[in-house]
Amino acid sequence: MCRLLYCWIVLISWSCLTANSTNAADVLLEAEAFENQGGWKLDTQFIQTMGSPYLLAHGLGQPVDDASTTFSVPEDGEYHVFTRTYDWVARWEASGAPGKFQVQIDGKALEPTFGTSGADWMWQPGGKVKLAAGEHKIALHDLTGFDGRCDAIYLSTDATPPSNDAEVMSSWRRERLGLTGDTIESRSYDLVVVGGGYAGTAAALSAARMGCKVALIQDRSVLGGNGSSEVRVWAMGLIRRGNYPRIGEIVEEFCDHATKSPGRAEEFVDDLKEEKVRAEKNIDLFLNHHAYAAETVEGIIKSVDAFDVRSGQIRRFSAPLFADCTGHGWLGEWANADYDVTPEGRMGMSNMWVWAEQEEPQTFPQTPWALQLSMQDFPYPRDHHGQWFWESGFDKNPIGGAEAIRDWNLRAVYGAFNAMKNGDGAERHPNATLAWVAYIGGPRESRRLMGDIVLTQDHVVEKHEFSDGCVPSTWSIDLHYPKEQYSKKFPENPFISYAVHDRRVDRSYGYPVPYRCFYSRNVSNLFMAGRNVSVTHEALGTVRVMKTCGMMGEVVGKAASICIDHTCRPRDVYESYWSEMDDLLKLPGVARRETVSSEMVIPDDVQPSAGPRGPMEGVNPNKLKGIVVDDEAAEKRGTWTVGTGLKGFIAHGYRYAGNDSNSSIRFTAAIPEDGKYDVIVLHCPHPNRGTTVPVTWSVDEAQQGTKRIDMQGETTAEHSESKVASLQLKKGQKVSVTLSTDGAGGTVHADAIRVVKQ
The missing domain is CATH 2.60.120.260 (Galactose-binding domain-like)
Known part of the structure; x- marks a missing residue:
């Protein structure tokens, strides 16, 4: 029997439907x-x-x-x-x-x-x-x-x-x-978290480990939001660095390690996320529950109502503290929190897709109702993936028009694949089949709830120091716009985007986003974490990626425990208890206590803390033979961008610069003993790297020689090495190697040099 799905109304008035109705079943x-x-x-x-x-x-x-x-x-x-x-x-x-x-x-x-x-x-x-x-x-x-x-x-x-x-x-x-x-009255909690993406999951885990009783409400059957198998946006943003290098350790426990976006479903570890949450006895997880209303009294949220999306059963969640991790700022809207929405030029929603090649010819139905596309109307889905830039809805209503935006994206995807199968791409794709299309949209921007600080682009670029800076944002200020090349056919709603990057963000240390962006300025018991925090449209471009949002959640969870312990509000954490918050932010992610007033327990096998530049994600230079000088220690002139996307790099990352940027970088090594030494340049190959990169070397400031090297090639999991010289050297001498962009024939990659005794 379909439980709770039918109700016979016999011999009662139908006045709720129409005044003219008669008794009916x-x-x-x-x-x-x-x-x-x-x-x-x-x-x-x-x-x-x-x-x-x-x-x-x-x-x-x-x-x-x-x-x-x-x-x-x-x-x-x-x-x-x-x-x-x-x-x-x-x-x-x-x-x-x-x-x-x-x-x-x-x-x-x-x-x-x-x-x-x-x-x-x-x-x-x-x-x-x-x-x-x-x-x-x-x-x-x-x-x-x-x-x-x-x-x-x-x-x-x-x-x-x-x-x-x-x-x-x-x-x-x-x-x-x-x-x-x-309505079922759920037991009272210390913190109710609405939204189970990276921010909400991390907030629940962090608060629970600090002794709070937490309800985590998620309207899907899986956790992760945009970083789940349903949407498949890989987790970006660097963690464990900056002022508080322990922040990010909780995110590290459940984040995906997908090699592509969109990746394979199993790469997004939905089960691991749920397992981590259910392992915490202080968390009650409510999957498939949709929060839809809040009761507020004089600017204080008293409770949130949610219903089971399968049965319709309503639950009421009461707590002294709430966290809006919905992305859209729904809880803030219900509570009349101050918020902002950029009127025009917002970033849109993506529905990514994947196609595959089969051994036998495959058919695909004609789609006259889809966008009518030819192969020149969209970028070819390289590597069988329709990636993040399949995005629309830039000036559409991101809330009321969300279903139409998703459906327009579907029309674009089906229209593109129809062109590949039944249109001018048919001869090239006889065996192609549509393998996966996200029906859950990946939105980027809608409401942003206002806090005591509204973070701006200037704050980030100028490295404005806030005393409560705590979440390192390392992503560039990455804003999306319709790509003109593909906008002419459907100017009312283009579906292909491009990214404009302001790369003046410190990708290594990260810009410390202040805690005061993570609570509402007018709803006194409302936290927020994720892409609906207190930032401008421009600043959203750097804080919106998943791992950064997850670190916001970690901070919110720790702050919630202070609020419960001292019976105070989120603002009070900054104004009266920041020294205590400072201590909590320095704790390992695995630290825990039974209640907010219990003794803290830290396991003996806790991982070592990362440094201000983060954990060493590349090759440890101490494990390489010879003297290794990394790009962080090099003298840089001109414009160099920090990168970590190419694997095999040394230490924390590498630098790269365009061949027209008039830039140079100089590595210097001190020689420990007499002998003959090979001088080697380390770099990561890529198809856009320079083929004639100029390298000069000198000994004790006297130039010894020059050479051009080819850095171009297909990406690999390991770095490449180019030997540029063999030199007879004495103890105490200094060898300098300079790479420049003059006539480089492409992008110059500067990672490290190695000076090895023969």
């Missing part, structure tokens, strides 16, 4: 609670705007298996059927209705085909069906595999269609599900 079946979801996906992204979770037939052009459930009627009767759905491309007046499906009752399809009308969510009439008393089976039968969607099915002896009220968990739905007045 009815059954409401919520699709998300079907006993068997088959191949349909549970989509919870747009509950706040369309009112409910729904099932999505995301089959990439192949019809998915039926979703089904059972229901009962107490007596014979003739029932009118209504299905809440719509034609998801009709808003653009596109032809074809890709999301077609049937509703089958007891194995017989109702006459209408659903998903064929309406430009927005509506109750599509399904005709009448005679049902005998007893149990029946109902099924959703997908016809296309192209994202048909079903919210609910309503059967009634009255011909009046139900209300289309989009209010989340509307009173009409609650009544028909038998949930009126049936």
